Amino acid sequence: MAGRNQPRSPVLTAAMTIYLLYTLVPLAWLVISATKSQPALLSTPGLWFGGPFALFDNIAETLTYNNGIFLRWVGNTVLYVVAGAGGATVLATAAGYGLAKYAFAGRRAVFAVILGAIAIPGTALAVPTFLLFSDLGLTNTPWAIIIPSLIHPFGLYLIWVYATDAVPDELLEAARIDGAGEVRIFLTVGLRLLAPGIATVALFAMVATWNNYFLPLIMLSKPDWYPLTVGLSQWNAQALGANAQPIYHLVITGSLLMIVPLIAAFLLLQRFWQSGLAAGSVKQ
Template identity: 70%
Template sequence: MSKSIKRRSILEPRKSTALTIAMFFLVIYSLLPLVWLLINASKTQPDLFSTFGLWFGNEFALFDNIKETLTYRDGIFTRWFMNTLLYVVVGAGGATLLATLAGYGLAKYRFPGRRGVFAMVLGAVAVPGNALAVPMFLMFSKLELTNTPWAIILPSLISPFGLYLVWVYAAESVPTELLEAARIDGAKEFRIFRQISLRLLAPGMVTVLLFAIVATWNNYFLPLIMLSDPKWYPLTVGLNQWSAQATGAAAQPIYNLVLTGAVLTILPIIIVFLFLQRYWQSGLTAGSVKA
């Protein structure tokens, strides 16, 4: 009887008051900027500087701010949103596809120079993306691709970190024996990849897709130096341009529109995370239990 009680006490999760309090403060610390953003997006321009930052203003103007944000300067915010969506769909989607193809090939096929490719991938992961922005600008300017969507899409297609993730995930989640059995049955390599490997790689692909979406959606420095025409701006650069209107001789501060635009900018990312959460969780737990 005592052994069963002892075993049960070992299996039951332990509760720590100090850890619970620490996690509570971490949650508050993480959510406080979002709460501040939501509250201030509901204020008018005068209320932003006349009321406390973590409390509502004299007038609830959230819906008016949303309407003004979407119609300001002939609806340029909508154009920036569509540009960002284009960069994410083509850039992040293409980066996920290329990383999946390359990572799977490097994990499941043996060929000369494989170790060299592995070393180059690790080296590319270690190099910050901002360090390559200026060389890419010089190269793209000679190709006359600056100030075009291709200046943002083409660099976004390369994801060394995503390739490395797929490589590691494919090596563990796709059994080589299963591929050999399919080859014995007469299946071609593309059919094996499409009907067998892709299903096993789905959680890892979703994880890479989430990283690529967030990186492309929040991309700021590359579009800043590549684009000069506001009609091709993403949301990050466009909102920064609105914020810069508060300085200079002809200052026209529209901080209420900047804050409202920031709220509208983060909503798609939240929706994507909620929609892909179950696939991401299954990818994180894959392989944690041995059969």
């Protein structure tokens, strides 16, 4: 009770208010702009409604424009997320658990390699990756996006660190004494205790793959395999050139539709983080 009566810091409150505005104003602009038609976008301020309410018309036009190519991009993005981010989460979980709970020669070297991989930005590896996949004949295929997405050094590091404390060695020894094999221990004990960490890694991998732009841009030249990021960028580019046909209202509406699954993922995975925090608060 005493903590509730403590005075609030004006500086901290002001900083959090500024940060909240910095976060919400772009989202408000996106939502408001998605309700405008193309002419209204050019004639009214960004943070003010103008013209007839066109949100549902914009959504319908976005989904049907150019023979419904937007829905194809949605399917491509979901494929890349499920196969790439899902696979990255599985690999990071298995590898992180093994590195945390098993001692073997070269463990420190593996740790150094993982830290080095985290420090290298993904854009620096995009061109070498393109050259490698070009030699293998995998460009302009989904594999050019899925295979690189399977590598998630930060996710592996996160599971490694989390598993070190979240999975007690005593519990694993008790399971071994009861006759359980290592695979069974991992599937029945390790995964349950690692649920908050797995959810966090899954979300990070999903966001990274969902928002991936540069790698698909250089790997893919066929619009049928574009993800949403590259596809909407191509729509935005239609405003340039001699025969420009701006469709900003579709780009904005598509961007709004694009963030809805990410918001849903945050809300669905929130309970795993809350359970992890609760478990940490009572840990002795």
